[in-house]
Amino acid sequence: MVHVAPSEHLSRLTSKEDFQAFRQQAHDRWDQMWNGDKIVASVGVGSSSIAKGALEVLDRARQELGGEGIVREVSGNGAFWMEPWIEVKRPGEPPIVYGPIAPDVVSAVIAGRRQDLAVGVRGDEAFEGIQPLSAHPFFAQQKQILMRNSGVIEPDSIEDAIARGAYDGYFKVLFELSAEEAIAEVTTAQVRGRGGGGFPAGVKWESGRKARNFPKFVVCNSHEGEPNVYKDRHLHESDPHRILEGILIACIAVGAERGYNYVGGEYPLAIRRFRKAVADAERLGLIGKNILGTGKNVAFRVRTGGGAYICGEASALMYSVMGVRGQPRTKPPRSVEEGLWKRPTVANNTETLANIPDIIVNGGAWYASMGTENSKGTKLMTNQGPMNRLGVVEVEMGMTLNTLFDDIFGGMREGYTFKGVQTGGVSAGPLKPEHLDIPVDFDSLGDVGGMLGSGGWVIFDENVCVVDFARYLTAFNRYESCSKCVPCRLGNPALVEILDRIRFGRGTLDDLTLIKRTSKHIIELSLCGLGQVAPVPLMGMLEHYEEEFRKHVVDKVCPTGTCPMSVAASDLEPEHALAAD
Amino acid sequence: MAHAEQAHVPLPVPAPFTGRQEIDLDVVRELLSHFHYSDFEEAQELILSALQEVNEHFGWVSPEAAELVAEHLGTTVNRVFGLLTFYADFRTAPRGHHHLLVCHGMSCYVLGSQQLVQELQDRYGIADGDTTPDEQLSVQVVNGCLGVCDRSPVVKLDDTYVGHVTPESLNDLLQRAIAGRAAAEAATRGETVG
Numbered sequence: 219m220v221h222v223a224p225s226e227h228l229s230r231l232t233s234k235e236d237f238q239a240f241r242q243q244a245h246d247r248w249d250q251m252w253n254g255d256k257i258v259a260s261v262g263v264g265s266s267s268i269a270k271g272a273l274e275v276l277d278r279a280r281q282e283l284g285g286e287g288i289v290r291e292v293s294g295n296g297a298f299w300m301e302p303w304i305e306v307k308r309p310g311e312p313p314i315v316y317g318p319i320a321p322d323v324v325s326a327v328i329a330g331r332r333q334d335l336a337v338g339v340r341g342d343e344a345f346e347g348i349q350p351l352s353a354h355p356f357f358a359q360q361k362q363i364l365m366r367n368s369g370v371i372e373p374d375s376i377e378d379a380i381a382r383g384a385y386d387g388y389f390k391v392l393f394e395l396s397a398e399e400a401i402a403e404v405t406t407a408q409v410r411g412r413g414g415g416g417f418p419a420g421v422k423w424e425s426g427r428k429a430r431n432f433p434k435f436v437v438c439n440s441h442e443g444e445p446n447v448y449k450d451r452h453l454h455e456s457d458p459h460r461i462l463e464g465i466l467i468a469c470i471a472v473g474a475e476r477g478y479n480y481v482g483g484e485y486p487l488a489i490r491r492f493r494k495a496v497a498d499a500e501r502l503g504l505i506g507k508n509i510l511g512t513g514k515n516v517a518f519r520v521r522t523g524g525g526a527y528i529c530g531e532a533s534a535l536m537y538s539v540m541g542v543r544g545q546p547r548t549k550p551p552r553s554v555e556e557g558l559w560k561r562p563t564v565a566n567n568t569e570t571l572a573n574i575p576d577i578i579v580n581g582g583a584w585y586a587s588m589g590t591e592n593s594k595g596t597k598l599m600t601n602q603g604p605m606n607r608l609g610v611v612e613v614e615m616g617m618t619l620n621t622l623f624d625d626i627f628g629g630m631r632e633g634y635t636f637k638g639v640q641t642g643g644v645s646a647g648p649l650k651p652e653h654l655d656i657p658v659d660f661d662s663l664g665d666v667g668g669m670l671g672s673g674g675w676v677i678f679d680e681n682v683c684v685v686d687f688a689r690y691l692t693a694f695n696r697y698e699s700c701s702k703c704v705p706c707r708l709g710n711p712a713l714v715e716i717l718d719r720i721r722f723g724r725g726t727l728d729d730l731t732l733i734k735r736t737s738k739h740i741i742e743l744s745l746c747g748l749g750q751v752a753p754v755p756l757m758g759m760l761e762h763y764e765e766e767f768r769k770h771v772v773d774k775v776c777p778t779g780t781c782p783m784s785v786a787a788s789d790l791e792p793e794h795a796l797a798a799d
Numbered sequence: 800m801a802h803a804e805q806a807h808v809p810l811p812v813p814a815p816f817t818g819r820q821e822i823d824l825d826v827v828r829e830l831l832s833h834f835h836y837s838d839f840e841e842a843q844e845l846i847l848s849a850l851q852e853v854n855e856h857f858g859w860v861s862p863e864a865a866e867l868v869a870e871h872l873g874t875t876v877n878r879v880f881g882l883l884t885f886y887a888d889f890r891t892a893p894r895g896h897h898h899l900l901v902c903h904g905m906s907c908y909v910l911g912s913q914q915l916v917q918e919l920q921d922r923y924g925i926a927d928g929d930t931t932p933d934e935q936l937s938v939q940v941v942n943g944c945l946g947v948c949d950r951s952p953v954v955k956l957d958d959t960y961v962g963h964v965t966p967e968s969l970n971d972l973l974q975r976a977i978a979g980r981a982a983a984e985a986a987t988r989g990e991t992v993g
Contacts, residue, residue: 524886602906
């Protein structure tokens with residue numbers, strides 16, 4: 219997997235004119251494909267759809283069309299509920315998306331005999347009674363900028379990407395803008411860090427640019443280890459060139475000699491597609507020495523993580539890149555002063571960097587016109603739980619959770635009642651039904667103990683016991699603690715122990731006080747961001763669902779019947795459960 | 800829990816035989832020969848990638864393989880083992896003939912993945928990272944997410960994803976996989992299993 223070969227037919231571009239000619243060719247090729255007289259069948263292949271048989275669908279389509287048509291392996295489009303899907307473009311017709319489909323109906327679908335399976339037309343107008351996909355409730359209220367190419371381009375094809383505008387921003391930074399002007403656009407755009415922190419990217423770049431220690435590096439943090447977020451994985455699988463372009467622009471703007479992308483090791487497909495993108499860009503001469511004859515040099519390295527959640531913390535990530543254990547360090551010095559190999563390092567989240575190409579092309583003011591006062595632009599969101607439609611979506615900042623959950627995700631599945639939603643991965647508290655009219659942006663959710671974080675929403679229903687759920691979240695943090703500092707290393711196991719006591723019917727009211735006190739210690743005394751927020755989900759659960767906690771400790775009853783005490787308290791020992799997480 | 804209400808989904812038949820991977824050090828050398836570096840900094844950056852390559856190829860990293868990695872990249876075996884034991888993706892013991900990943904993401908958890916972990920513990924006596932004594936089955940509980948959340952709870956047995964799993968269907972799946980392998984092995988010996 220480390221070595222992915224570039225496409226053979228690509229050759230090095232050495233000047234501005236070379237690139238413009240190549241871009242023109244890519245556009246022509248794209249137009250010919252869509253206006254030609256061959257059937258074009260595109261199958262959405264991503265990690266989520268592979269599990270549902272997308273590769274079989276792809277094989278079938280290849281057998282079916284043979285040399286007669288064009289079969290494309292595109293990525294998923296974020297709509298998990300319609301996977302596996304196939305898009306068929308017949309000559310003279312618009313492309314129509316069908317899903318979910320089984321491999322044995324592929325030939326009928328391609329032949330146009332199964333219009334009942336159509337989800338929508340990719341385009342603006344209805345065709346023979348099939349509505350446009352953009353009118354579907356899942357897509358209607360989305361604003362797709364980062365996901366514009368999801369399910370449209372072949373992620374392994376740099377020509378597809380360039381035909382859809384990839385590297386236009388990079389081109390502009392290389393030939394038209396000075397580094398200061400590029401940073402000024404990012405500052406005007408007020409794009410804030412998408413990893414959870416919300417720190418303005420422009421300010422970070424500015425300090426990176428000013429650092430007087432060489433060489434400098436740019437690191438893209440694509441390690442999302444949270445158990446409910448897959449937005450960065452989706453970006454890597456669907457449009458790897460967008461991320462690469464964002465990193466390259468950052469390198470030019472801050473004057474970095476090398477860019478890195480650190481991807482979580484649990485995403486083999488994302489890594490493979492990204493490596494292919496890098497190999498192709500290198501072969502075209504977009505990475506390397508004397509890029510397009512400008513005399514600018516940028517090297518690139520892809521590094522992969524080993525399944526440690528803590529490596530999403532910037533300083534831990536850099537240690538991991540350097541081949542040691544990913545354990546955070548105290549700050550200052552901040553990483554823009556002393557980061558990777560003790561050099562100035564600008565570290566940004568994948569989604570932040572993926573926004574950059576469009577900001578450069580359309581200008582910072584365009585970007586700042588979207589979203590709310592303090593949170594500009596769009597945000598990728600993912601959801602989990604018993605809802606009708608699951609997937610990755612991109613919405614403008616400021617949409618209310620009600621709109622997001624009811625309209626886009628289609629509300630709760632039949633037979634399930636909404637109880638709450640866990641926000642901010644494992645780093646913030648839950649929200650209850652009465653909080654759902656809050657607009658989604660960086661600041662509003664904090665007032666009620668929630669967090670936008672990386673945009674993952676876990677919806678839980680009335681069957682879920684909050685004590686049990688809080689234990690899961692705390693146990694996750696216990697497992698993922700890097701063990702460097704004491705409050706986190708010992709505090710989280712202590713919290714899990716207390717929660718287990720409660721779950722086994724041996725809790726007392728004092729335990730609730732003890733939870734609060736222990737949590738306070740962990741929050742105040744831990745070294746890094748992970749430790750400082752580790753007890754926050756538990757605190758939030760306790761605050762919002764105190765009644766349910768009290769039932770557990772006072773009446774010794776678990777209202778949902780989930781906790782072990784309602785099974786057969788005398789048969790089970792806490793150790794029994796502890797062995798398993 | 801809610802999973803009991805879900806409709807019965809027919810289980811796919813898992814691949815009969817995956818084979819346990821003994822580590823061939825010549826293959827490790829071949830894998831390592833693709834790792835080039837210009838200075839010690841770059842060599843250090845490659846340690847994790849090299850280990851991942853070995854881990855991916857064989858399913859685990861043996862002390863001998865770790866030694867080769869250390870030698871090739873100019874570092875110590877202590878450091879390499881320090882990394883192997885810190886990062887959750889690496890295994891330092893071989894897998895069983897069948898390798899089961901149990902997704903323990905939030906979505907799977909709220910729909911009952913803990914019961915699957917419990918079932919493995921009760922019936923097979925194995926927890927995260929363990930292999931059964933007969934080397935048939937090893938299990939890894941994925942603390943992150945397998946990314947197939949609309950089929951929660953999800954397991955991945957060898958190369959097959961199975962969704963909406965209950966303790967009963969998990970057990971059924973495992974038994975059939977183990978029996979399927981026994982039959983395949985017998986077939987290669989020219990026997991038939993009654």
